[in-house]
Amino acid sequence: xxxxxxxxxxxxxxxxxxxxxxxxxxxxxxxxxxxxxxxxxxxxxxxxxxxxxxxxxxxxxxxxxxxxxxxxxxxxxxxxxxxxxxxxxxxxxxxxxxxxxxxxxxxxxxxxxxxxxxxxxxxxxxxxxxxxxxxxxxxxxxxxxxxxxxxxxxxxxxxxxxxxxxx
Numbered sequence: 001x002x003x004x005x006x007x008x009x010x011x012x013x014x015x016x017x018x019x020x021x022x023x024x025x026x027x028x029x030x031x032x033x034x035x036x037x038x039x040x041x042x043x044x045x046x047x048x049x050x051x052x053x054x055x056x057x058x059x060x061x062x063x064x065x066x067x068x069x070x071x072x073x074x075x076x077x078x079x080x081x082x083x084x085x086x087x088x089x090x091x092x093x094x095x096x097x098x099x100x101x102x103x104x105x106x107x108x109x110x111x112x113x114x115x116x117x118x119x120x121x122x123x124x125x126x127x128x129x130x131x132x133x134x135x136x137x138x139x140x141x142x143x144x145x146x147x148x149x150x151x152x153x154x155x156x157x158x159x160x161x162x163x164x165x166x167x
Contacts, residue, residue, distance in 0.1 A: 017156040018083050023057040024076030031155070033081035034070040037063045038155040046076055064153060065160050067127035083155040089165070092148040097138045102161065104150065115152065118161050129162075136164045 018033055026032055030041050039061035047056045054075035061070050064085070074080065090104035090112060100120030104112040117137065118130035126134075133150075140148045151163040 018081040020079040021082045022076065023059070023074050023078050023080050024055070026057065026059060026080065031064070031083050031085050032059065032061060032072075033083055033156075034059070034061055034072045037068075037070060038065070038083040038085065038158075039063050039070050064155060065158055066121070066124045067129070068124065085153060085155045087162075088152050088154065089149050090152060092137060092141060092150055095137050095141050097134075102137070102150075104152075115159060115161060133161060133164055137161075140164070140166060 021032070024046065026041055026044055028041055028044060032039055032041060041059055041061045043060040045058045047058070049055045054077065056073055057076045059072045059074075061072070062068070063070060072080075090106065093103040093105050093111060095102045095117060097117065100116040101113070102115050102117055104115065106112050117134045119126040119134045121130070137148060137150065140146060147167045149165040149167060150161045151165065152159055153162045154160075
């Protein structure tokens with residue numbers, strides 16, 4: 001009896017990384033997906049309805065991981081994908097400026113070792129902000145007089161250290 005039941009190899013929850021939202025509801029500061037990249041909106045302008053009957057939204061956004069500027073033009077009545085963006089705070093245990101490896105302390109006491117310093121990027125060049133955050137982490141870890149915390153932003157299965165906080 002039990003042999004003809006299907007076996008499931010994957011343990012994926014099946015949860016989506018995005019949810020739909022009308023283009024007309026996108027505001028400055030909100031997140032959206034443009035060409036498959038999670039972005040933060042920096043400017044929205046809408047045009048009036050034309051002879052074909054659709055008001056258009058012109059959206060200018062910045063990729064939250066690479067800092068690259070992206071643009072999109074679509075009818076305000078159409079749905080756009082909006083990523084689930086989560087920000088988490090971790091304490092830095094160690095940071096190696098040569099290899100880029102960072103060891104972070106999670107709330108449950110275990111370590112998170114799968115992140116790198118912001119200047120070690122997979123795609124493109126690190127932004128000035130990445131360089132500043134990396135410099136801050138390294139210099140404060142070398143001083144050793146304060147606890148260094150980092151804010152990690154996660155979206156669409158990617159994670160990146162975006163800011164530091166000293167305690």
